[in-house]
Amino acid sequence: MAAMFDHLLHNYEEAAAIALLSIGFCMLLFDRNLLKKVIGLDIMNSGVFLLLADRGYIAGGKAPIMAEAASEAVRYVNPIPAGLVLVGIVVSVSMSALMLALTVRVYQTYRTLDVDHLYMLMSHRRKGGRA
Amino acid sequence: MTVFRVILLIGLVGCAIATAIVRKPMQAVIIYSAFSVVLAVLWITLEAPDLAMTEAAVGAGVTGTLLYLTLRRLNLIDQDEAHREKMREEADEHGKV
Amino acid sequence: MAKSDSPFRCWLRGELDLSAQLQTAEMPAPPEGERYEPRHHPALIRMIARQSHRLYVALVAVLCAVLFTVLLLTAANLPAYGDGEAPTNNEVSERYVNQGVEETGALNAVAGMMLDYRAFNTLGESFVPFAALCAVTVLMTRGRRKHPLPPEADYADYYADPIVHTMCKVIIPVILVFGTYVLVNGHLSPGGGFSGGAILSSALIIYAMVWGDQRAHGAIREKTVRRTMALAMGFYVVSKTCSFYMGANGMPNPISAGVPGRIFSAGLILPLNVAVGLAVCCTMYSFYMFFRRGAL
Numbered sequence A: 001m002a003a004m005f006d007h008l009l010h011n012y013e014e015a016a017a018i019a020l021l022s023i024g025f026c027m028l029l030f031d032r033n034l035l036k037k038v039i040g041l042d043i044m045n046s047g048v049f050l051l052l053a054d055r056g057y058i059a060g061g062k063a064p065i066m067a068e069a070a071s072e073a074v075r076y077v078n079p080i081p082a083g084l085v086l087v088g089i090v091v092s093v094s095m096s097a098l099m100l101a102l103t104v105r106v107y108q109t110y111r112t113l114d115v116d117h118l119y120m121l122m123s124h125r126r127k128g129g130r131a
Numbered sequence B: 001m002t003v004f005r006v007i008l009l010i011g012l013v014g015c016a017i018a019t020a021i022v023r024k025p026m027q028a029v030i031i032y033s034a035f036s037v038v039l040a041v042l043w044i045t046l047e048a049p050d051l052a053m054t055e056a057a058v059g060a061g062v063t064g065t066l067l068y069l070t071l072r073r074l075n076l077i078d079q080d081e082a083h084r085e086k087m088r089e090e091a092d093e094h095g096k097v
Numbered sequence C: 001m002a003k004s005d006s007p008f009r010c011w012l013r014g015e016l017d018l019s020a021q022l023q024t025a026e027m028p029a030p031p032e033g034e035r036y037e038p039r040h041h042p043a044l045i046r047m048i049a050r051q052s053h054r055l056y057v058a059l060v061a062v063l064c065a066v067l068f069t070v071l072l073l074t075a076a077n078l079p080a081y082g083d084g085e086a087p088t089n090n091e092v093s094e095r096y097v098n099q100g101v102e103e104t105g106a107l108n109a110v111a112g113m114m115l116d117y118r119a120f121n122t123l124g125e126s127f128v129p130f131a132a133l134c135a136v137t138v139l140m141t142r143g144r145r146k147h148p149l150p151p152e153a154d155y156a157d158y159y160a161d162p163i164v165h166t167m168c169k170v171i172i173p174v175i176l177v178f179g180t181y182v183l184v185n186g187h188l189s190p191g192g193g194f195s196g197g198a199i200l201s202s203a204l205i206i207y208a209m210v211w212g213d214q215r216a217h218g219a220i221r222e223k224t225v226r227r228t229m230a231l232a233m234g235f236y237v238v239s240k241t242c243s244f245y246m247g248a249n250g251m252p253n254p255i256s257a258g259v260p261g262r263i264f265s266a267g268l269i270l271p272l273n274v275a276v277g278l279a280v281c282c283t284m285y286s287f288y289m290f291f292r293r294g295a296l
Helices: A002-010 A012-030 A034-056 A079-110 A115-122 B002-021 B025-045 B049-073 B079-096 C007-012 C019-024 C042-077 C091-104 C109-117 C119-146 C153-159 C162-184 C193-211 C213-219 C222-248 C269-293
Strands: A124-126 C036-038
Touching (some): A002 A012, A002 C042, A012 C042, A034 A079, A034 B002, A079 B049, A079 C193, A115 C042, B002 B025, B025 B049, B049 C193, B049 C269, C109 C119, C109 C269, C119 C269, C162 C269, C193 C213, C193 C269, C213 C269, C222 C269
Antiparallel strands (some): A124 C036
8 A cells, every 4th residue: 555655656747637637527517607617628638638648758758859869868758649639639629619609509598607507497498389 | 857847736736726616717717727838838847849839829828718708708707796696686585575 | 594595595495486587598588478487397396406416416526536536546556657668658659759750751750640650640630620610600600690799899999009009019920930930840840730720820819809800800801711721621631642542552652751850851741730730720710700709
């Protein structure tokens, strides 16, 4: 158990990434404001990216710009997680733009962003109406 | 370097917690932008300058702007507390009747 | 005062009438003689809501705690942070690092990996913002007729400030030059299509923000944005299809890799970087304009 805890202290970046993921998850599920749910999902995204990039980091490595050939003296960090995270960031901003557009539409229809309030309003409907 | 990294990580997690607990959405948006800037610095310590540039432009710039514009469009920047206050008063009135 | 005063609590206790709220919400107005009515008996809905709300909070708290614990245990059992011998740093990344320069001609291993070894993957990923833009277009233009925006003068004069204008006149060209540098140097230095495009779009967004969206709409035509995006994505598809076809059939590659380190080198990576950058730039700028004025 103590060895595991020591290892966790050594993997402190991963622990921080997992903390970010959990904070985002709690925000996503507990916060009643739709806008803050979107921010929570963005924070979750950041946690995943941080974990991915940590896995590719090599202590003492340089950024993978090959000005000189790799040898015993020069080590480069793993380029694969960097490439994955790079497109991930752009995909995450597209996703949050889509969710924000949906949020705007929800607000225009119901005049509220509170999910509890939305639930109250959606449990009512027009008598004999279509929806 | 490790100390610097730990400070950045503490700042990152602190920003995330602050985003979760602040009341007004506008405050959450601003703290989220700060979160992205801290993350961009962290990418540099992880030897990923590509990510740092993208995060600074996209995470802090474009996402923050989109969140702000959403608030602006819904007129929620200053009126959020007032709206809640109104709802509370309405609830109280109905409670009395 | 044990009673909570949130509207939801009041509603749960049956003290809040929703008809006023439904009137202010811009739902379709009910016809004469009709009013909004609950789908089921209000007391039943409230009872279900109260019970399910409690259950939800309890379940979510347990779920978050379990998730956090399991993930921390996983992190404690991962290979050490910064370990070069970890299984993630396997022969694939070694090949990218050791033979990437001679095989792709790009000094930046990330660009070489994304736009040469995994170009097909990047094609799909640059279509994701495009798909999101289509959805945002539909959502934002549908609401525009029923919910018109306030006139621009209501918010634009906030920025009509000489200090802001002068600063932006200095800053915007610098950002544009820097964005272009990052874009076309993607195979030699950090950067590339995604970061360069985002930086360029931030310059355009600052322009639209400071000088008002009417002027930006006049300067950057809707048609230009659409055509640029279509051309960029089309170029990516066509050039990479040719490249894959010829490579798969063992034909000689007409585009030489060039001398690594020069600006015109690395084969298709430079044009593909420019294409991805233009597509990302147009997408981000369009997001801004759709959120700002509901049209491009």
